[in-house]
Amino acid sequence: MSTAPAVRATVRLFPYERWGLPTPAQLRQYRENHPCPHILLQDFLDPETALAMATEFPQATSDAWTQYKHANENKLGMSKRALFPAMLGVVADELNSPEFVAWVSELTGIPGLMADPMLEGGGLHQSGPGGYLNVHTDFSMHHFHTHWRRRVNLILYLNPGWQEAWGGAIELWERKDGKMARCGAKYPPLLNYALIFTTDEKSLHGFPDPLTCPEGQSRKSLALYYYTIERDKKVTGHSTDYFARPQDGWGKSAAIWLDKRAVDLYSRAKARFGFSDEFASKVLGFLSGKK
DSSP states (O other): OOSHHHHHHHOOOSOHHHHOSOOHHHHHHHHHOSSSSEEEESSOSOHHHHHHHHHTOOOTTOTTOEEEEETTEEEEEEOOGGGSOHHHHHHHHHHTSHHHHHHHHHHHTOTTOEEOTTOTTOEEEEEOTTOEEEEEEOOOEETTEEEEEEEEEEEEEOOTTOOGGGOOOEEEEEEETTEEEEEEEEEOOOTTOEEEEEOSTTOEEEEOSOOOOOTTOOEEEEEEEEEEEOTTSOOOOOOOEEOOOTTSOHHHHHHHHHHHHHHHHHHHHHHHHOOOSHHHHHHHHHHTTOO
């Protein structure tokens, strides 16, 4: 029998008493931070909770992981809540609870936020040596709910002992005259750091340089996405949109552009036909020489 209900019953997993309602300073910081509205919250959870999550994080060798391995990213994802170990699962439930989502609405100033129980595109993520995620803006519409508009991301990092020299800092980029301009903010993926940010066509983010962590280490995180419902109209959505940085050469820039066209076609097919990422993961695994 799962231990998740027992964990939920005996532990308050988000320290509401410590954080309280967002303060005026936090609200102002979130709204005014550049290059997009965001805030980094250190010591997000109680230290014991964050460490327990990191300790039980599934190994990259598990068959439960979906591979996202193409020109614009090299990472693993696990969005099925039923596959999460106990503490990871109940914390994900807490961060998708009405009480916490209301707290995020207060912080961001976006009313009517709702959680995604499917964890579409979110859930657990990890990248090992050589892993990366090119700078991008997120898909704007839920693939299986065409009236849901994606509004806010929460990324909780779970990396005890992470060395900043290994890379993996999330970069928030500015765009000027339609082109990538410069990195406007950068945060390391340290244990119990949570980044909350508004996601829209201006929210460029990623960790585009391949990780240099040693074998056996990986950049781990839990990602939750929050939506609003556009009740009067179908959301006109776009898929994940990747961008080359000014320092990227023409060859890499061309590969980024071609790959994002393929991603767009895949996303449209996924939304239309309702299939999961598992089939694409198997194809990518075969092409990369993995079983």
